[in-house]
Amino acid sequence: MPESGEDVSVRTKEEIAPSGETLVHEAPRIRLMTDQAVDEAEQFAPGASEQSVAMPIEDGKVVFELQSLSCYYGSFRAVKEISLRVPHNQITAVIGPSGCGKSTLLRSFNRMNDLIDGARITGQILYHGVDLYADGVDPVEVRRRIGMVFQKPNPFPKSIYDNVAFGPRVAGFRGRMGELVEESLRRAALWDEVKDKLKSPGTELSGGQQQRLCIARAIAVEPDVILMDEPCSSLDPIATLKIEELMHELKQNYTIVIVTHNMQQAARASDLTAFLTMGPDRAGYLVEMAPTQKLFTSPDNRLTEDYITGRFG
Amino acid sequence: MESATHAEGPQYSVRRTFEEALDATKDDVLRLGAMVEHALERAGRALVDRDVELADQVRWDDAQVNELQRSINTGITALIATQGPVARDVRELLALYHAATELERMGDYAVNIAKLAQQLAAEPEIPILRQIPQMEQLCREQLRAAMRALVDVSEEEARAVCARDDEIDHLYNSVYEDTMSLMSVAPDKVRQATHLLFAAHHLERLGDRVTNIGEDVVYLATGRIEDLNP
Numbered sequence: 001m002p003e004s005g006e007d008v009s010v011r012t013k014e015e016i017a018p019s020g021e022t023l024v025h026e027a028p029r030i031r032l033m034t035d036q037a038v039d040e041a042e043q044f045a046p047g048a049s050e051q052s053v054a055m056p057i058e059d060g061k062v063v064f065e066l067q068s069l070s071c072y073y074g075s076f077r078a079v080k081e082i083s084l085r086v087p088h089n090q091i092t093a094v095i096g097p098s099g100c101g102k103s104t105l106l107r108s109f110n111r112m113n114d115l116i117d118g119a120r121i122t123g124q125i126l127y128h129g130v131d132l133y134a135d136g137v138d139p140v141e142v143r144r145r146i147g148m149v150f151q152k153p154n155p156f157p158k159s160i161y162d163n164v165a166f167g168p169r170v171a172g173f174r175g176r177m178g179e180l181v182e183e184s185l186r187r188a189a190l191w192d193e194v195k196d197k198l199k200s201p202g203t204e205l206s207g208g209q210q211q212r213l214c215i216a217r218a219i220a221v222e223p224d225v226i227l228m229d230e231p232c233s234s235l236d237p238i239a240t241l242k243i244e245e246l247m248h249e250l251k252q253n254y255t256i257v258i259v260t261h262n263m264q265q266a267a268r269a270s271d272l273t274a275f276l277t278m279g280p281d282r283a284g285y286l287v288e289m290a291p292t293q294k295l296f297t298s299p300d301n302r303l304t305e306d307y308i309t310g311r312f313g
Numbered sequence: 314m315e316s317a318t319h320a321e322g323p324q325y326s327v328r329r330t331f332e333e334a335l336d337a338t339k340d341d342v343l344r345l346g347a348m349v350e351h352a353l354e355r356a357g358r359a360l361v362d363r364d365v366e367l368a369d370q371v372r373w374d375d376a377q378v379n380e381l382q383r384s385i386n387t388g389i390t391a392l393i394a395t396q397g398p399v400a401r402d403v404r405e406l407l408a409l410y411h412a413a414t415e416l417e418r419m420g421d422y423a424v425n426i427a428k429l430a431q432q433l434a435a436e437p438e439i440p441i442l443r444q445i446p447q448m449e450q451l452c453r454e455q456l457r458a459a460m461r462a463l464v465d466v467s468e469e470e471a472r473a474v475c476a477r478d479d480e481i482d483h484l485y486n487s488v489y490e491d492t493m494s495l496m497s498v499a500p501d502k503v504r505q506a507t508h509l510l511f512a513a514h515h516l517e518r519l520g521d522r523v524t525n526i527g528e529d530v531v532y533l534a535t536g537r538i539e540d541l542n543p
Contacts, residue, residue: 267395293391
């Protein structure tokens, strides 16, 4: 090898593998790290398993990029070294056995874990290339852009109208509130069912309607991403299918990440599926992430196959 | 409460994703049927006209038939794996899967006939038995009728297709008799007669595959598996 070649490789190493935490705040360096990490991610096996693969995204925008993300509650590591990418305007499902860190992972996407004592992360979550956990990033703004819908529908004890208007009011929305409420309810496929009773309490709706109200509430602040944590686990099959069809509509405008232990739901409703499981240390790690059709017809990893066919987990 | 609201919102159809995928699959199977019908028509014409180039085309185009069949079957596998279809949905997917497989095989018969056309064109010319173009035409009619029955999910149409297969069998038996006679009176034409017999045999097999699609339609419509071409 000529000397110049060595020079190049030495220089690159210095730039892309900085040892000091201080570099995190230097934007150009971060970008270099990211590019390198993207390349490595194509072959990089996160977690303990040798066969695990991070999802390569051939085209389109990347909304989230996780780089070796670990989540801790105190000294317990709940999620271990997950590297993956979430593409724009797609539905990404996260599946895995109970306690494998799915919800923890999801909550890290909008810094919801910040609210829990002793929770911290290592590694990085880049949101449109920006480090979500960097100093100066406002968690409130993060949660406005990255909304969340929870397992149990949790409408406020207010009218249907006020449930939807609440977020925009808090955010200082000055436009026509009535139109915004209608538009949000329409997008959540709830408008026709509630347009004549907007003043009724949101809590009087059926479970499925309440969940769609929560989705309308999340949409009203015009987020970019909607995170869903088991959004159908308390709903009957028809209401569940409605939410799934709604997700399908919503992905035109939003990026959706859904955590579910209902494998059939992930299979039916998502474009990409990430399968997490936990190691002997009880830390969840990523086994495999692939287009949903691929993962459910011919997964690469034996652990995935065993889980989705019900042989384990 | 949920089901009542569901009935109220006609613009909001549950399982639209699945319906769309199912419709697209059906369209693909119909397209596959049309491709096979076209191949068969050209193979028959190549046989009668001693058109080697046309026969070549049929052989080349078969790759597209194979490719479409693979894509249909892969798509159906993915739908079954991801959508968890039950009852009529799963029967429909299985019927389409099987129909695609049968159509691909029919495409192979068309190729076989095209190859025979080329072999015959290399031999001294003999008159093509009139039953062979008749069989070929009847096969295409049957194929079209079976595809229509599949689209309409019509048990009645499917049964009619299966019943009519006897006509093809009858023509085949008649070709068999004629080629046997030809061979015994003109031993120098044994090669040509054998080619003709094989062509008729491929058409007869093709007709049976059409009835298999008819049986699929009956299964789809009723849930019962019946042998309609005993």
